[in-house]
Amino acid sequence: MRRSLLVSALFFGGAAALAALPDPELHPRAQGILAEQVADWRAAEGVPASYTEMRGINAEWDFMGRTFMVLSLMNLALEHPEDQDELVAMADALIQDTLAAEAAHGQEHFLMPYGRNGGWLGDGRSLFVDGEIAMMMAARRVVNADRWGPELGPRIERVVEDLDEAALAESYPDEGWLFCHSMALAALRMHDHVEGTDHSELAAAWLDRARRELKDEETGLLVSSFTVDGRTLDGPEGSSIFLSATNLMLVRPDFAQDQYDRAAKELGGNLLGFGYAREWPASAVGHLDVDSGPLVPVIDASPSASGFFLLASRAFDDRGNHRRLVRALDAADAVIAMDPEMAAMADNPVGDAVLLYAFTFGPLWAEVGAYPVG
Numbered sequence: 001m002r003r004s005l006l007v008s009a010l011f012f013g014g015a016a017a018l019a020a021l022p023d024p025e026l027h028p029r030a031q032g033i034l035a036e037q038v039a040d041w042r043a044a045e046g047v048p049a050s051y052t053e054m055r056g057i058n059a060e061w062d063f064m065g066r067t068f069m070v071l072s073l074m075n076l077a078l079e080h081p082e083d084q085d086e087l088v089a090m091a092d093a094l095i096q097d098t099l100a101a102e103a104a105h106g107q108e109h110f111l112m113p114y115g116r117n118g119g120w121l122g123d124g125r126s127l128f129v130d131g132e133i134a135m136m137m138a139a140r141r142v143v144n145a146d147r148w149g150p151e152l153g154p155r156i157e158r159v160v161e162d163l164d165e166a167a168l169a170e171s172y173p174d175e176g177w178l179f180c181h182s183m184a185l186a187a188l189r190m191h192d193h194v195e196g197t198d199h200s201e202l203a204a205a206w207l208d209r210a211r212r213e214l215k216d217e218e219t220g221l222l223v224s225s226f227t228v229d230g231r232t233l234d235g236p237e238g239s240s241i242f243l244s245a246t247n248l249m250l251v252r253p254d255f256a257q258d259q260y261d262r263a264a265k266e267l268g269g270n271l272l273g274f275g276y277a278r279e280w281p282a283s284a285v286g287h288l289d290v291d292s293g294p295l296v297p298v299i300d301a302s303p304s305a306s307g308f309f310l311l312a313s314r315a316f317d318d319r320g321n322h323r324r325l326v327r328a329l330d331a332a333d334a335v336i337a338m339d340p341e342m343a344a345m346a347d348n349p350v351g352d353a354v355l356l357y358a359f360t361f362g363p364l365w366a367e368v369g370a371y372p373v374g
Contacts, residue, residue: 023253025079027326029333030359033352034076037069038090040349052347061350063110063132066094067183068353070136071364077143078363084143091140092147097324098133099151111172119173121228128171130158131184140369145194159184163202166209168228175233178214179227179240181206182247189250193368200371203251211255218283219266221259238267238279238305242312246361249315253370260316267305268321274331275324276301277309307351311358315365320326329355 026034040048047062054061070091077087101109107129109118115126134155137148162169162182169364171180185206188199213230214222222244224237241263248256266281279302306325 014203018172021095021226028358029329030356034072037349037352037356041090041093044302047101048349054349058112060112060128061348063098063129064349065135065353066098067132068350068357070094071139072353072356072360074139074143075357075363078367079360086132090141091136095133095136095140095148098136101131102129115172117173120170121174122170125158126171126180127159127162127169128156128177128180129188130162131180133189134159134187135183137192139364141194142190142364143167152191158187160199160202163188164204168209168226168230170228174227175225177240178210178222178244179224181210181222182244186247186250187343189371190364190368191320203371207248207252207255216281217282219262221262221266221281234260235264236281238263238302239308241267241312242277242305242308246308246312246315249365250368250370253374257316260312260318263312264309264318266323268309268323269301273324274328275306275309275321275326276328277305278302279305303351307354307358311354311361314358314361 006347040050051062051065073087073091077084107126110129111126134152137152141148168176185203192199210222214226216223216236219236219243221236223232223235224240225233241259245256245259261327267277269276269278310325313325
């Protein structure tokens, strides 16, 4: 039986109340993340300290943590309509704070340092920032369209301008990312669902170009980053392809399924019944960066790729891999819980937000559905 006081417990009782009144439909790790994130944002005067601390490592994490938190809240709002008002209110607070930060500091506020040093081929706007802000507002409007219409409209126009005629847009100077393009396309689909508009031809044209120019020949996977003229910078990457395949379900489900199947084969791993994902396929090894996380020796398991594999395995109903990934997460949590120092090192709000999104995924995509294939 659903508990109608799910969010009331969060807002007025915090994590302790949630622990006392668990929601049997939500994984315990997700329950804890939800309680902690809500408590942190409500207690902070502005941005929680945990998000500020993340900016010292990577300003993108501050931004992406907001995106995945809003998406999680909106999935929960559709799953728990009795709690919709409270969940929407928190999403609004996150969106409002994000827009205020962008207005005060520019889009560079959410970029890594090399995005602040010039060299843009266009006007310096980032599809990373525009696409994810559009995603947040569009997801919120799927649940309730009573707000953010005037703010979302120009952002959608910008996304359309960036992707029109199958263009490859900059997230950083002369650098585009599959991750960001898939986010923008998913936001466009959600906007079309709410407003009754139709950008399916634009989405199909972009995907056709990606199939022609952005595929890794060895694996058949889309590459992770590229220049605006289509030259590959980095090959297929676990933390990009699993999220991107999930987003592309709203554009072309058959192609999304193909990309997921290839990624699971090339990047997925199973060690004694515990699941994981590598960041790079053996045939297209790339470099490690701050987003990859520390790799587990020998098997090269990446925390980032594994988190997005958890999401995608749920999205594509791959129950075997999903069970193994949950088993590995539970085992890791049990080890970390025994050591306060390890627990502090593992505390990362953006990683938590991705896990929460993975465990709540489904209602938004079911509500919106894919573009019809003509």
